[in-house]
Amino acid sequence: MARRTKPRSPTEPSEEGTPMEKLWNLKFRRELSGWLFVLPMLLFFLAFVVYPILASIRSSLYSFNYVDYTFAGLDNYKQLLGDSLFWKAVWNTVVFVLYLVPSITVIALLLSVIIQLYPKKMQSFFKAAFYVPGVTSIVSLAMVWEYIYNNQFGMGNYVLKLLGLPSVNFLGSEYVYPSLTLILITISLGSAIVVFTAALNGIPRDLYESASLDGAPPTKVFFHITLPMLKPSVLYVVVTSTIASFQVFAIILLMTGGGPAYKTTTILMLIYREAFVNMNFGIANAMGIMLCLLICLIAFVQFKLLKSDVEY
Structure with missing residues (x-):
């Protein structure tokens, strides 16, 4: 009599692949969930801290007001x-x-x-x-x-x-x-x-x-x-x-x-x-x-x- 196997759920992780592949998939899922949690704050930091700093460095190399905008170097x-x-x-x-x-x-x-x-x-x-x-x-x-x-x-x-x-x-x-x-x-x-x-x-x-x-x-x-x-x-x-x-x-x-x-x-x-x-x-x-x-x-x-x- 053939042994019946329980059908795998679509959301259940696959058991196929080498042990390294399984470990990598598990690590990726864990890291992905962590990045998703910090993503809103990371986007806020990039938009309102990193970008203004980079824009200020770039702007400091120009001579400009509301009319003129010319490169001035140092x-x-x-x-x-x-x-x-x-x-x-x-x-x-x-x-x-x-x-x-x-x-x-x-x-x-x-x-x-x-x-x-x-x-x-x-x-x-x-x-x-x-x-x-x-x-x-x-x-x-x-x-x-x-x-x-x-x-x-x-x-x-x-x-x-x-x-x-x-x-x-x-x-x-x-x-x-x-x-x-x-x-x-x-x-x-x-x-x-x-x-x-x-x-x-x-x-x-x-x-x-x-x-x-x-x-x-x-x-x-x-x-x-x-x-x-x-x-x-x-x-x-x-x-x-x-x-x-x-x-x-x-x-x-x-x-x-x-x-x-x-x-x-x-x-x-x-x-x-x-x-x-x-x-x-x-x-x-x-x-x-x-x-x-x-x-x-x-x-x-x-x-x-x-x-x-x-x-x-």
Whole structure:
């Protein structure tokens, strides 16, 4: 009597072929399903990140506005290298980075350690309170701070008067950098605190218990346990704060407009003026490419200096 075989379903994989062919078919099906899952985000990345970058590189080699479009080669870059205003904007941007990055990192780290001393509900409240300025409208924040820094009836000079100190022109003197830095710190602290508090919660408790049994003081616990374990989070905060500081634009445009005497004009403000005021899109794209290269170089150095093999 002949043995009856069960008919194969059309969707059932074929058993025919060599073992290598079967393995390849199985691997292909698995990889195909993975690519189909990431395909929408990949298309978005290619369309709105990769393509604009390539288009900007190409446009930086041309001299064009709404009328003329001529190939210029590296002339745009040569023009920027000899432009004193561009180098002043680079220096102003670096000054903001030097003010902001250490301040955000240190203050956020200290506040996160303090927040960890409170119960969970209070921790959530403080994290939300510090995060709110970061998601608030920049225009609204600028209006509030303009009132605080007003020379005649601002709250800042009122407090200085109560302390017996002379009035200060916060946005029109040598105090303009600290004044703007204070605004940017309040906006940027929230995200750094969220990162640090999450990392603090992930540190194994037995390390602190061992230090407590050994009688280690709090300062040694912080510098020998907490800080080394937070090194990956510190790297993340430093790199992201650096990138954000190089892109400072809106609050400066609203508060000072780049003044006084171009003292707060940043690279991003020059890009905005060249592109949308002077209509020099080639120069603006060249500035954008140079800014991107500068950020990549600094981020590379930061990764080399702060990289860590800590895992927990």
